[in-house]
Amino acid sequence: MTETAPMATSARTRETALLEQRTPPRHATTPPPPKGSLLGGLLRTARPKQWVKNVLVVAAPAAAGQLFSQHAVTQLVLVFALFTACAAAVYLINDARDAEADRAHPTKRRRPVAAGQVPVPVAYAVGGALGILAPATAAWLVSPAVAALLTAYLAMQLAYCVSLKHVLVVDLVVVTTGFLMRAMVGGLALGIPLSRWFLITTGFGALFMVSAKRYSEAVQMAGKAGATRALLTEYTTGYLRFVWQLAAGVAVLGYCLWALEEGGVPHTSVLPWRQLSMVAFILAVLRYAVFADRGTAGEPEDVVLHDRALALIALVWIAMYALAVANW
Template identity: 75%
Template structure:
């Protein structure tokens, strides 16, 4: 045997490689921990601020214990939502590698091993449920358990079922708003729940509609289920949801049954104008097919942000009775 042949026989076996990072993509910052953090979608955490909605509407944000409890609820809901993102990306890793954008996700790019993502997701889910049940109350723990069960079912199956997929995402927003009230034992108005639910459906349907419009333009579907929807149907859904949300908000604003005589102006009733303008402004992006992530639309459009601040100021004056 030649010296070259002997050298080839003595060469150690190569270790199994992780999935290659897509060509042209630099390594993600922070290594494994940074990859886990990016998979948890920090930009999406702003959605969890909905836990403040019910306490703010009830005027219960004036005490330090209430604020501390809501900060805890925000952190627990963030842990639960992050667990869902980790499991979802771990399940979809193979499909994401074939997608021009999603292949950059840390799990699909090989920066975070699939078993590590599953283990981290399970740990975060357990912390969220146990923490809510022990540090808040049993009902808060039950709500977070229901949220996790529903979202995991969505990852596995429900995101492939027509209409149900939008209902599940909408319910996730609604449960955020409910959890803040339940954690502080605040009774939830039926009109508050209807406004929140249909407002969320409006944004979810607008996002689906925008994706469908972009797909029709030849950009390709980002969700397989979009092939089953028509743009006309999705337009009908977001228009219907917008109308119901505005009507429910008006009924909620009038629910007090009158105007505080000591108040300078009927701020709660006047806030209906700002709320309606906000819906109309958001509908501009929905109609154009550019309503992507709700937080990007709200934070990226200055007029919409100003309308939102005006609405918040009006409602704050109403709650304060000024």
């Protein structure tokens, strides 16, 4: 008996050693060491994938049929770059402010600022510089109205980062307003009057996608700990469903009234393309609502790019509206 116990103990010790070799150490979950250059880290923090949202700057000029002159193209490219700079400034300041909290998050800890690739003071400095230079450049090269809108966008987004993202309903309004500002800035840059129906359709269309995204996040995080957005635990899925359904209905109504109002102008085109575009617009909303209802409408650009039917409907709508603007 006295010899068996030491042998058993020795066997258990060997088994424990083997398990320790197979099991990764706890410190493997710590943030990885920073990799890449400082410039690359700054670019990643600016979220290049999100720049596609800034294409909305062409919305008002396209709706007014003033998109293809050399002056319009130059101004819109400049406005796109300035709006991208403002958005990058917000991302940099937000990540610098949340660096400590992001390091404790399983995914956000890999962000360049949280991982140490971009020092916090550098993120603040570059973000602040972009936030000052973009409106100043707009005032110099575009118009005071565009500079004022960019300044308002920066103020609103920074307030969102600090406190407004924790306020029910207000967070939805702020994100929606950001999309609406993108759609308005192109018209301001070219001096195009903005139709009330354009603003209603764009605003509620943006609210539809924003609330559908929140609804999808809430559905996917239901019953799980560690929601990526603190307010997801405050909203109910029923309320978010109500919001995106209401927004979709108002957006469709606004577009129909807009199309019918503009369609009353005498035209020489073969078919009433503007009125016919209502069909494509409604189909696009209904198709997008399928993904919203399933809880898979996480990123609007991903939904549009990965669903062939929705992409085709969008192309048909663009073609119809282009024919209406061209009066063909």
